[in-house]
Structures are given as C-alpha cells and as structure tokens.
Amino acid sequence: MSDIEDELTAGYRRFRAEHWPTAHAEYEALATKGQKPHTLIVACSDSRADPALIFDAKPGELFVVRNVANLVPPYEPDGKLHGVSAALEFGVKVLGVKRIVVMGHAHCGGVNAMINGAPDIVADFVGPWIAQGTPVVQHVAETVAHDQLERAAEEAIVRLSIRNLRTFPWIAEREARGDLKLSGLHFGISEGALTVMTDKPRFEPLA
Amino acid sequence: MSDIEDELTAGYRRFRAEHWPTAHAEYEALATKGQKPHTLIVACSDSRADPALIFDAKPGELFVVRNVANLVPPYEPDGKLHGVSAALEFGVKVLGVKRIVVMGHAHCGGVNAMINGAPDIVADFVGPWIAQGTPVVQHVAETVAHDQLERAAEEAIVRLSIRNLRTFPWIAEREARGDLKLSGLHFGISEGALTVMTDKPRFEPLA
Amino acid sequence: MSDIEDELTAGYRRFRAEHWPTAHAEYEALATKGQKPHTLIVACSDSRADPALIFDAKPGELFVVRNVANLVPPYEPDGKLHGVSAALEFGVKVLGVKRIVVMGHAHCGGVNAMINGAPDIVADFVGPWIAQGTPVVQHVAETVAHDQLERAAEEAIVRLSIRNLRTFPWIAEREARGDLKLSGLHFGISEGALTVMTDKPRFEPLA
C-alpha cells in the first residue's frame, strides 16, 4: 500500500481488526441482497460533520451525497450533468428511500464564502457553486443580528435545499402521498447537537 | 423530532450517549481551530461503502465528496455549476489536503447502469451522469472475461476519475511537486477488503 | 388620432391645455441642452406606483426603468441582451446620475407570483423573470409572520435589486467614492407613503 499513507492504512486496519469480525455478516448480506437504505442524506463535505458518525450509522442505512455546503440545485432536466440530481433520482426512484435529510453544520466554509465572498483562489468552481445560495444568504445578512448571522445563514441554506428538493416532481408527489419525508437539520460542531427546521423562523433543538 | 423517524433518532441518541462523552473535546477543538483533513475522498453514495466506517475515521480526518459511481468530471472552468470540482478546489486550495482518494466498490449500481443501460425511470439525471463513464466501460466489456466485467468496470471508473483529477492544473502541479498523492481504491463489500490501483492492469490487494 | 382611444387623447389634451403653456420653456431647454436627470429610478410597471406622480417630478428629473417587480439582474457582461443593465450603463456612465433608487410597492403582482407561483398563462416570460427573486422570497415566506409576508417580500426584492446594483463594478466604485447614492424605497399604495431601506431588518418610515 505504498501510495496510501499512514492515517488511512491505520484506520483501515482498525476497521479490519475491530469492526469486521462483528460486521462481516451484515456486509455479506448487503452484498447479496443489495442495499435498501432508509434515508438519503445530503450533507457537506466538511470533515467535522460526517453523517455516519453523527447518526452512528451501520452499513446499508444511509445513501449519502456530500458536496460543498450541502446544496441541492433545483430540478433542471436539461440532459446535462447534475450530480446531486442523479443521486436523488437513483435514491428515490431505484432505492425507494423513505426519507431525505439535508444536514447543514456550524462553521461551514461554503456558507462563509456566501457571506464574505469566495477567496480568489477558488473563484473557478467554488464561486459559481456557492452562488446558488448567495442571494438568500445576503438577504439574511441584512435582516438578522450580526452575531446570529453565521448560523442563520447555514439554516437558510438548508431551507433553500429543502425547497429545491420540492421542485423535483417525483419528490413532491411522494411527499404529498406521505411516502417520503423531507427534513432539514443543522449540526452544531462544538455542542455535538442537532437542531431541526420547523415552521418557525429558526431551527429548534431536537426533542 | 417529530419529522425525523426512528432509525435516525436512535442513531443520534447512540452518538450522544456512547460517542459524545469521549469525542466532545475533539469536536470542540475542531470547531475552534477549523478543519484540517489529511485526505479528500471521492466515494460513491452507496450506503454499503461508507468511508468513515471503512477507514474508522475520526471527525476532522476526511473531506468527503459522494456521488453516483464516484465520478470526477474533467476540468472545465466555464463558470457553470460543477459540484465535484468545487469540492476539489476547496479541499486542495483552501484546506491543503495531502491526498485525494477515489474509492469505488463492488455491486455499484451506477457502473451496472453503464454496462446495461440506465433504467428508463432514471433517464433524466442518472442517464447523463453515468454517460461520463460509458465509453470506458463499454471498452472493458469488449476486452475482459464476462465473469470479471463488473469488477473490472468498477476499477476502470476509478481509473477514469484519477485521470480526470490530473486534468485540473492545480492538482497535476501539486502531484508533480510531491505535495499531493492520488490513490485509487476499490472496496469489496462481501469481503470487507480494499484493493488498490497500481501500474498493473487490475487492482491489487492492500498489503 | 383614430387608432388612439379616448383616455389617452383626453390626457394628452389636458397636457397641451393645462401644462404646456407653463412647461414649454423647460421642454425647449431640455431639447436644446440635453437631459441631465439627477436620479435613475428602477420601478415596477404597475400603474399604481408611478415615479413621476409620487415624486411630483418635472420633465428632466428622472431617468426611469420600469419592469415587472422592479428587478435589477446581477452584472453579466456576456454580450447578450440586458435591458436593465443597458439603462444603468447609459444612466450612470453617459448621463452621470448621482443617485439610483429602486422603488418597490404594495400589492405587487410580480412579488405575489414569487410567493404563490406564476399563473400558468404567464409561464413563458413572467415565470423566468420572477424566478430571479423567488429564492429570497421563499426564504422570507418561511421566516416572517404570515400577515407580514407580502410587504416583507416586497422589501426583500428591493434589497435584492440594491445588492445586484453593487455587482456592477462601475456602480460600486462610484458609490465607494461617494459619487453615487443607492436607495431602496417602498410605496404603500393605500397610505400613499414611502418607507426606506436602512440597516434594520424592515423598512422604516421616511422622516
């Protein structure tokens, strides 16, 4: 494993030594029967907000999409590349997940770039990508107290992604029929606590 | 947590009860100091191949991009939306990861659709998305034994993504300088084992 | 004037009979010397919120852009048609206006369509046009009390247009130098009163 360095190798060895002995039957069953995850989760790429850790998930539970700032673009079936939409289509139509979660998190670099502008060095791709959320975040910046801006903006991006999910007709229909639930969550890194989007202006602690 | 159902709630409660007591100092430090992940990993959304589990990763270790079939599109700075490229740009330029891993896996539904065609119900988004890999997979279908096709095609997609990573000038330059390593891996679900891309035609077991 | 009906003809006759005798010298001077308006105003096409009436303006005072929902798109110099941007460029660079006002108004049909969706019969052009403001308005709909939604959304669109004005480098530079002022206003039709955008979340009465 000459080209893979220590941390990954060490982690993989722990997986083999500590988890595989008890998990192998589960993995074998999943290989044979196929996956049937209950939840599709759209989360940020951030290393501090990993869905598998926060939900103590077992293999087979979560179908995971991760990108910068947990953004879901609106439905746009124009024949071009849409990575998030492809994952949604596969998770909803083929796998039949019963729940879609969008999970934002504290100290999000992508949301920060929506507030303060993307650094020049990431103007090529991060710039256009975060521009999806900038109009909403800038509105938040003008209408909430400064000391609440970061978190309110992170919540606003979760709201935006949830709204965009509902522009996919096959998501909206399943939600209307009660076959699919959409939930917005925010993970506070320093408190290790989830808050949840409700019909109130701000997210509320998870009961 | 009325709108989030049982499995997630239960997992989150385990996280709070079993992991948070020992992990909280680490999360607090990450919230304060910011993230400094050593590895950016591009993996599949598949619920059976979760990087955090396979590498027994702690929070802060892995910057994770997940999409259907762990695809990296080629460099195309045209001002349009490129979610994977945005995450690469952020991970390499802002976070300074020292390694990028592309991890494929067995029984990949995306690669299967490249071999057999995407079902009609997922023609809108999965269709165009997997078309990125179809030419390579079709070549594999003509040149390897049928009983090895699935795995060989999964490996071929990892190879394609690694090649595409090198079309990003700021990835190629860092790799040339020795500041960034690119690695291709494949996770065999039923064996729980990683194989690695080398200069041989087929991936090899990890030592 | 066979093809122009009564109301317009009657109005023009009043203009000739009642206003021209006192206004002709001013019009003649404006024809000779050219226009030098102090303000460029972006207002809605709505017949109930006419800038010339609300500011009791004389000819030569206001350079006026009117469209559905007083929207200013962001700076996008791509060589394509941008009617609002063309008017801004002409007003700022050629005429040297010293102020740009964006004026929203109560009961705005365009903002209403952002809240409730555009009727199908206007999906071809009103649909895409108002989509510029929909993300912000939908966020407002989730975060303000229902009985304040309409006005808060109208204010949010003025905010959006003001932010977009600042994406034009030659507007931002002039504002930074103090040579150009940007102001956001809202006209309450039933009260005949203007409110003004400040650094508070909601617009405030004009002193």
Added chain:
Amino acid sequence: MSDIEDELTAGYRRFRAEHWPTAHAEYEALATKGQKPHTLIVACSDSRADPALIFDAKPGELFVVRNVANLVPPYEPDGKLHGVSAALEFGVKVLGVKRIVVMGHAHCGGVNAMINGAPDIVADFVGPWIAQGTPVVQHVAETVAHDQLERAAEEAIVRLSIRNLRTFPWIAEREARGDLKLSGLHFGISEGALTVMTDKPRFEPLA
C-alpha cells in the same frame, strides 16, 4: 430620509401636500380593487419623455415599461430572462389591457447610438441592446435625407417595436379579434407634440 437627497424628498413632500389630499380615495380604491390599466405603454427611459406627464395620467391608468430606446424584442420563449416580454405577458394576459402603445421621442440617445455607434464606455450593455435596432436604422440612414435622419430613425424604431409586438402570438391573436390595439407614437420634446404612426411612410400629427 437621510439617504435620499433633496429633489426627491421635496417632490415627495409636494405629492403628500398637494396631491394626496385629493388623490387618496383613488389610491385606496386601487389598493383594494387592484389595478385595471387601460394601456400598456413601452417608452424610453429618457427623463424628458415621461408618459405620466404627457398623458396627464392618473394612478391606475398606465402600465409602463421603460428602457433605452423603447425597444420591444421579438417573441422568444426560451426560458431565459426577457424583461419586456414578461411585462407584455403580464399586462396582456393578466391585466387585460386594451391597448399597447410604443412611444419614441426626439433626441433619443439610444437611437443616436444606433446611427453613430455606441461610445466605448457603454459597449458592455448599451452596445448589444441597441444592436437590435441598428440594421433598420442603417437602412434609414441610406434612404432619407440627412436632415431628417434622426427623427426618421426614431420613428423606424417605433415601427420595429410594433412589428415585434406582433410576433407574440397572444398579441397578434387579440389584435386580429379586435380586443387589443397597437399604436406607435413619437414625442417631439421641443414642441411638446405627439405624432402618430399610420400607413404613411412618416408619422403624422395627432389630430
């Protein structure tokens, strides 16, 4: 009203002091019942040719679109931004106006730029915008006497906009049924006089 300077404030105060006492019932009724303007007018942004003044219009009478050189682009329902078309769609289909007027005017800076070229400083947006009318104006420049060029070109742009209006199927149909009238006008600033487009080569005085 710290951020709005003298002329506007003064005008608004005159509106409040001199017009509101007699106009308030009308505004209140318009707020309650909604607008029902009889005419949609496409006019130039020029400060010297304000439809509300020239037609001595009351609130509620005119649905107004104003841009550089009173241009109407042709029908192009491609899902992109078309501000003038959006206003036409709203005015014709939702409000049911019974008349569309295109009003040009003397000394039009936009038409002048079609004749002499747009100054370099306005090449980004005015350039492409006026290019819509340039072919017609260049034809006029070759076929009318030089001392009539400016006015003839201004008339030609009104004609062009009227022709383009007829490319909208829902305008052409309503005009064919007699439910909608299209009129072209030109305002001579120094004479304060309107001329009207007829089937003659040049516009004629309004009776």
